[in-house]
Amino acid sequence: MAEITYREALKRALREELARDPEVVVWGEDIVAYGGGGAYAVTAGLAKEFPGRIRDTPIAEEAIVGVAIGAAMGGVRPVVELMTINFALVAWDQIVNHAAKQHHMFNGTINVPMVMRSPAGFGRTAATHSQNFDAWLASVPGLKVVEPATPYDAKGLLKSAIRDNDPVFFIEHLQLYGTRGEVPDTEYLIPLGVSDRKREGKHLTVVTWGRMLVETMKAAQKLATEGIELDVIDLRTLRPMDLSLAIESVKKTNRAIVVEEGWRSIGLGAEVVASLQEAAFHYLDAPVARVAGLEVPMPYARNLERATVPFADDVIAAVHAMMANQY
Amino acid sequence: MVLIRVFEDKCAEMYAKAKIAGFLHLYNGQEAIAVGALAALRPDDDLVTHYRDHGYALARGLDVPAVMAELYGRSGGTTGGRGGSMHIADVSKHFWGGYAIVGGHLPLATGLAYAAVHHKTDRVVLCVMGEGSTNIGTFHATLNWAQLWRLPVIFLVENNQYAMGTALSVHSSVTEIYKKALAYDMCAERADGKDVLAMRDAVARLAERARKGEGPALLEAVTYRFRGHSMADSDVQRPREEVNEQKQRDPITMFLNDVLFKQNLIAQAEVDQIQKDVEAEVEAAAQFADASPEPELNTLYKDIYAQSVENMQVDGSLIRPATVLSRNGKHG
Numbered sequence: 001m002a003e004i005t006y007r008e009a010l011k012r013a014l015r016e017e018l019a020r021d022p023e024v025v026v027w028g029e030d031i032v033a034y035g036g037g038g039a040y041a042v043t044a045g046l047a048k049e050f051p052g053r054i055r056d057t058p059i060a061e062e063a064i065v066g067v068a069i070g071a072a073m074g075g076v077r078p079v080v081e082l083m084t085i086n087f088a089l090v091a092w093d094q095i096v097n098h099a100a101k102q103h104h105m106f107n108g109t110i111n112v113p114m115v116m117r118s119p120a121g122f123g124r125t126a127a128t129h130s131q132n133f134d135a136w137l138a139s140v141p142g143l144k145v146v147e148p149a150t151p152y153d154a155k156g157l158l159k160s161a162i163r164d165n166d167p168v169f170f171i172e173h174l175q176l177y178g179t180r181g182e183v184p185d186t187e188y189l190i191p192l193g194v195s196d197r198k199r200e201g202k203h204l205t206v207v208t209w210g211r212m213l214v215e216t217m218k219a220a221q222k223l224a225t226e227g228i229e230l231d232v233i234d235l236r237t238l239r240p241m242d243l244s245l246a247i248e249s250v251k252k253t254n255r256a257i258v259v260e261e262g263w264r265s266i267g268l269g270a271e272v273v274a275s276l277q278e279a280a281f282h283y284l285d286a287p288v289a290r291v292a293g294l295e296v297p298m299p300y301a302r303n304l305e306r307a308t309v310p311f312a313d314d315v316i317a318a319v320h321a322m323m324a325n326q327y
Numbered sequence: 328m329v330l331i332r333v334f335e336d337k338c339a340e341m342y343a344k345a346k347i348a349g350f351l352h353l354y355n356g357q358e359a360i361a362v363g364a365l366a367a368l369r370p371d372d373d374l375v376t377h378y379r380d381h382g383y384a385l386a387r388g389l390d391v392p393a394v395m396a397e398l399y400g401r402s403g404g405t406t407g408g409r410g411g412s413m414h415i416a417d418v419s420k421h422f423w424g425g426y427a428i429v430g431g432h433l434p435l436a437t438g439l440a441y442a443a444v445h446h447k448t449d450r451v452v453l454c455v456m457g458e459g460s461t462n463i464g465t466f467h468a469t470l471n472w473a474q475l476w477r478l479p480v481i482f483l484v485e486n487n488q489y490a491m492g493t494a495l496s497v498h499s500s501v502t503e504i505y506k507k508a509l510a511y512d513m514c515a516e517r518a519d520g521k522d523v524l525a526m527r528d529a530v531a532r533l534a535e536r537a538r539k540g541e542g543p544a545l546l547e548a549v550t551y552r553f554r555g556h557s558m559a560d561s562d563v564q565r566p567r568e569e570v571n572e573q574k575q576r577d578p579i580t581m582f583l584n585d586v587l588f589k590q591n592l593i594a595q596a597e598v599d600q601i602q603k604d605v606e607a608e609v610e611a612a613a614q615f616a617d618a619s620p621e622p623e624l625n626t627l628y629k630d631i632y633a634q635s636v637e638n639m640q641v642d643g644s645l646i647r648p649a650t651v652l653s654r655n656g657k658h659g
């Protein structure tokens with residue numbers, strides 16, 4: 001078992017699946033030549049290992065996704081990289097009206113086994129380049145949506161996504177690419193649609209995913225020194241959303257906070273809160289709270305960006321507020 | 328052109344010093360295009376560009392310290408630090424902004440051209456993009472529409488041979504970009520983007536046509552960027568010999584040697600003085616930017632909407648149930 005980055009874990013998943021299945025191809029903008037492979041170097045070097053199967057495309061997201069859908073209908077297994085999730089908006093029609101619909105509309109006779117990989121998140125890139133549409137994507141029947149937080153999960157989930165027979169939107173995070181974690185040298189898969197407990201605790205349940213898991217784990221460590229033990233549930237897959245662990249956890253802790261990076265109103269947190277109160281209302285000692293991003297277009301200025309997205313200290317503040325029964 | 332060159336070099340230096348962050352796309356090598364094009368237009372002609380926009384901002388005469396302060400993310404910036412490098416704008420100077428989604432600004436520019444006609448003005452719109460942007464749907468949809476309605480817009484394609492790291496022949500089946508406009512029966516030209524006078528003359532010609540109601544045009548400016556795509560680009564993909572060869576044809580020295588010196592229009596001493604003055608001006612801009620305060624936190628919710636409605640506070644934040652309203656921040 002070695003410690004590798006999230007980026008390297010993704011690359012290994014791609015490499016293993018490319019080697020295992022000749023139907024797998026990888027397409028995207030600047031994934032071959034630029035910087036040796038990819039705006040965020042996930043595909044670096046792969047084009048040499050798999051000649052002809054890793055290809056640079058024109059800047060035309062609508063076509064990238066659409067052509068991949070057609071190829072998938074024809075039996076190929078495309079993995080497309082959308083340089084950032086902001087550019088997925090250009091492909092929205094293909095994602096929602098075609099990828100997600102084919103199987104059902106054609107009576108189960110057509111399959112679209114494809115993966116759309118794309119990083120979300122921020123990094124001083126201002127309003128149009130700092131978004132995450134996980135809530136929008138996860139609201140679409142017919143799509144599967146994955147958002148791993150650790151290198152281990154990233155690798156195992158990407159391999160499953162590539163083998164899945166449905167369109168999977170696989171959300172990565174700019175701030176996670178350089179994070180490190182243990183990943184086995186031997187092959188493993190992580191099933192789509194299964195959440196994971198990342199920390200065991202008895203005082204308060206935190207439900208989260210993606211980059212906010214990392215911030216939550218930092219918060220949990222700090223809170224543990226004060227005697228507050230968080231039970232941290234990582235959703236990992238957002239559609240289908242597995243809330244069984246979260247519900248079981250709430251029955252134990254009687255308190256829950258949902259931590260998300262995105263805009264709060266009509267966000268994924270709202271879905272989790274609604275589901276928790278439906279399933280465990282009588283176990284709750286306080287309304288389920290949300291930590292979320294401010295509902296503003298992301299500003300470029302350093303101080304404003306810092307104030308817009310949640311970090312560990314926001315999680316800590318929310319936990320303190322709830323433990324002090326302020327809700 | 329010298330101002331742009333010196334400004335961009337200062338940006339690179341300040342990016343390395345972490346004064347500037349995010350995506351920073353520099354214009355070195357392409358200066359003749361912005362300078363030539365804007366010299367051919369009136370100050371009230373509308374300008375819309377992609378994210379490689381500093382050159383256009385400076386050539387349009389935006390306040391140099393304010394442009395630098397924007398790159399620093401400070402309150403004294405052209406948009407108060409909200410946009411950064413990719414989104415310089417000054418509507419009072421008819422510069423409607425740099426845009427960062429490839430192809431996203433083409434319809435906007437065309438809509439501005441419609442507005443000019445609708446309001447019976449004779450303004451034209453200059454819409455700037457890279458050649459990598461000519462493969463996306465909005466390019467084709469917009470060209471067709473602009474031609475169909477004979478709108479006064481000039482699509483200026485800066486063909487610097489690479490879209491990020493992807494070479495022209497790898498991303499476009501048509502490598503003479505101007506030909507793409509011919510599919511829409513649009514007037515199309517190609518010019519040497521390193522020749523500032525050629526750029527000026529071409530834009531002047533096309534603007535005159537557009538002003539007379541003869542319709543839009545596409546101008547391909549053949550050029551090369553002397554730096555990587557952005558400061559995040561290691562630029563390993565372009566052959567060094569190619570970059571060095573391109574640098575031999577530097578638009579600034581070309582104009583100096585082939586025009587100004589040749590026709591005895593300028594003396595070396597004046598050239599040196601311009602260089603010195605510009606360096607001082609850019610240094611002063613950097614100092615202004617550094618001294619400019621960060622934007623106030625309470626501006627976060629400002630200007631999200633132009634008009635408030637029921638259940639929305641004037642600051643743009645949504646009115647929530649009382650329990651939550653008191654903590655209308657990241658948690659609550």
Ligand SMILES: Cc1ncc(C[n+]2csc(CCOP(=O)(O)OP(=O)(O)O)c2C)c(N)n1
Nearest residue numbers: 087379427428429457458459460489490491
């Ligand atoms: C819709 C969309 N897809 C991808 C990107 C990422 N991106 C930014 S610039 C760029 C290359 C554009 O090249 P070109 O149009 O030739 O302009 P240049 O940068 O060379 O001036 C890419 C792929 C984007 N901003 N928007």
